[in-house]
Amino acid sequence: MILPRALSAGQKYAVTIAYGGKDAVVNTGGGNYYPIARDDWYPNGPNLTLGDYASFDMTFRIPKGMKIAATGDLVSDQNDGGQNVTVWKSGPQAVAGFNFGRFKMQENRIEKPDYLVQSYANEEPPDEVRSLLNYAQHDLPTQGPHEAESVALGNMSTVPLIKKALAEGTLSVQLYNEYFGPSAYKRLAITQQTACNYGQAWPELVWIPMCYFYDTTIRHQLGMDYDRGYWKIVTPHEVAHQWWGHTVGFSSYRDQWMSEGFAEMSASLYLQMVEKNPQKFISFWNDERDLLLERDKEGWRAIDAGPVTMGYRMSNSRTGEGVTRRLIYPKGGYILHMVRMMMWDRRTGDENFKATMHDFVKTYTNQAATTEQFKAMVEKHMTPEMDLTGNHKLDWFFDEYVYGTGLPTYKLDYTFEKDSSGDVVFGLKVTQSNVDDKFRMLIPIYLELADGHVVNLGRARVAGNTSVEQKVPLKGLKEMPKRAMLNYFDDVLASP
Numbered sequence: 001m002i003l004p005r006a007l008s009a010g011q012k013y014a015v016t017i018a019y020g021g022k023d024a025v026v027n028t029g030g031g032n033y034y035p036i037a038r039d040d041w042y043p044n045g046p047n048l049t050l051g052d053y054a055s056f057d058m059t060f061r062i063p064k065g066m067k068i069a070a071t072g073d074l075v076s077d078q079n080d081g082g083q084n085v086t087v088w089k090s091g092p093q094a095v096a097g098f099n100f101g102r103f104k105m106q107e108n109r110i111e112k113p114d115y116l117v118q119s120y121a122n123e124e125p126p127d128e129v130r131s132l133l134n135y136a137q138h139d140l141p142t143q144g145p146h147e148a149e150s151v152a153l154g155n156m157s158t159v160p161l162i163k164k165a166l167a168e169g170t171l172s173v174q175l176y177n178e179y180f181g182p183s184a185y186k187r188l189a190i191t192q193q194t195a196c197n198y199g200q201a202w203p204e205l206v207w208i209p210m211c212y213f214y215d216t217t218i219r220h221q222l223g224m225d226y227d228r229g230y231w232k233i234v235t236p237h238e239v240a241h242q243w244w245g246h247t248v249g250f251s252s253y254r255d256q257w258m259s260e261g262f263a264e265m266s267a268s269l270y271l272q273m274v275e276k277n278p279q280k281f282i283s284f285w286n287d288e289r290d291l292l293l294e295r296d297k298e299g300w301r302a303i304d305a306g307p308v309t310m311g312y313r314m315s316n317s318r319t320g321e322g323v324t325r326r327l328i329y330p331k332g333g334y335i336l337h338m339v340r341m342m343m344w345d346r347r348t349g350d351e352n353f354k355a356t357m358h359d360f361v362k363t364y365t366n367q368a369a370t371t372e373q374f375k376a377m378v379e380k381h382m383t384p385e386m387d388l389t390g391n392h393k394l395d396w397f398f399d400e401y402v403y404g405t406g407l408p409t410y411k412l413d414y415t416f417e418k419d420s421s422g423d424v425v426f427g428l429k430v431t432q433s434n435v436d437d438k439f440r441m442l443i444p445i446y447l448e449l450a451d452g453h454v455v456n457l458g459r460a461r462v463a464g465n466t467s468v469e470q471k472v473p474l475k476g477l478k479e480m481p482k483r484a485m486l487n488y489f490d491d492v493l494a495s496p
């Protein structure tokens with residue numbers, strides 16, 4: 001854009017842009033509309049990452065009987081000669097968007113925090129899914145082992161699952177409010193979108209891939225057997241972007257790992273705290289590590305391709321186009337998970353971590369944050385134990401995992417003996433290898449007690465390719481533990 005004359009400092013200048021077109025959405029049948037308007041669909045600044053905040057006024061005219069869910073507050077909703085006209089006004093937002101279809105809606109008003117959570121889905125499947133349904137009903141025998149499959153395919157309406165999305169959305173909002181503090185919003189619409197295999201998050205609005213609403217049998221019929229990482233946690237991941245990417249933006253492509261990684265880590269909290277399933281939590285982190293360590297067809301492991309701060313520049317013809325996706329989501333998640341696990345305290349649990357994240361969200365609400373600003377925030381709240389270099393800095397950790405590509409290997413040798421009073425004495429030797437000489441880490445040690453309980457015994461400090469050995473008397477413990485483990489909760493990203 002070239003202005004008629006140069007602006008003076010501080011001068012305001014309004015630009016009005018009019019444009020039109022008919023390809024904002026594509027009719028996919030059954031009242032479903034695929035959203036084409038999913039990224040730079042309106043005039044905006046040059047920074048297409050989520051760092052520019054502006055307020056948006058939007059007016060939508062849609063046919064009667066259809067529904068729209070958009071970003072911002074709904075300020076009016078009227079009929080105008082066979083059309084429905086809604087007006088939406090927002091506070092500061094990084095982006096603006098909407099979802100459109102013949103939706104049914106249910107909502108939940110919660111008090112803590114004060115939030116309205118809504119869930120939208122369409123009764124009818126799009127044509128593509130409907131044709132699959134006809135095909136399946138013709139080709140599958142109506143009796144015998146395939147009957148269940150046929151019946152399941154006959155019930156593809158997503159409406160009964162509105163409640164599932166509503167419940168997951170509500171619980172996610174409550175959990176993240178507790179861990180991260182208030183988001184910038186008071187409302188969230190969780191909406192079904194026609195695309196089967198990916199979602200998208202907007203301020204106060206998320207698009208959940210349609211296949212989420214189907215069970216695994218139907219997903220199998222649709223060729224969607226991929227069931228790792230994101231797919232298991234799609235709603236908690238997309239809801240987490242209300243905090244990561246929207247309330248707190250990211251300054252450039254170098255900081256995008258925080259948005260995707262923090263959303264992944266938030267979803268792991270959901271598995272642990274809401275589903276209360278430690279096994280799912282552990283297998284989630286194992287899946288994330290597998291994503292980092294598997295080789296693509298170009299022969300690259302994502303973890304070796306480069307640091308997370310390279311962002312989407314990492315994907316190229318040499319490393320493979322998918323490498324960034326397989327790097328910044330799982331490794332970004334691991335980085336925050338490792339911070340949480342280092343801050344965890346036997347007496348106060350996650351309180352240090354929560355204080356850090358509340359401070360981070362409060363400080364950067366409606367602003368774009370950088371990786372260095374996040375580092376400074378963690379340094380502000382770090383525990384004395386994390387100060388491995390004695391200078392109140394976390395360069396050691398950020399150089400290894402954020403700006404570096406380190407991946408240590410750990411080995412634990414141990415013995416259990418009894419001392420003269422009958423108490424257990426734990427002898428341990430922790431070995432760190434495959435790192436450079438400066439690589440430092442706090443490695444948590446766990447015991448599985450005779451009754452099956454797993455307890456955190458403390459953390460070993462190791463620097464370089466070396467071992468530390470110690471004898472630890474476990475005062476008062478008479479029964480031999482079943483076993484000792486390092487990194488039981490995948491606390492440190494390391495070779496399996």
Ligand SMILES: [Zn+2]
Nearest residue numbers: 237241260263
């Ligand atoms: Zn995401």
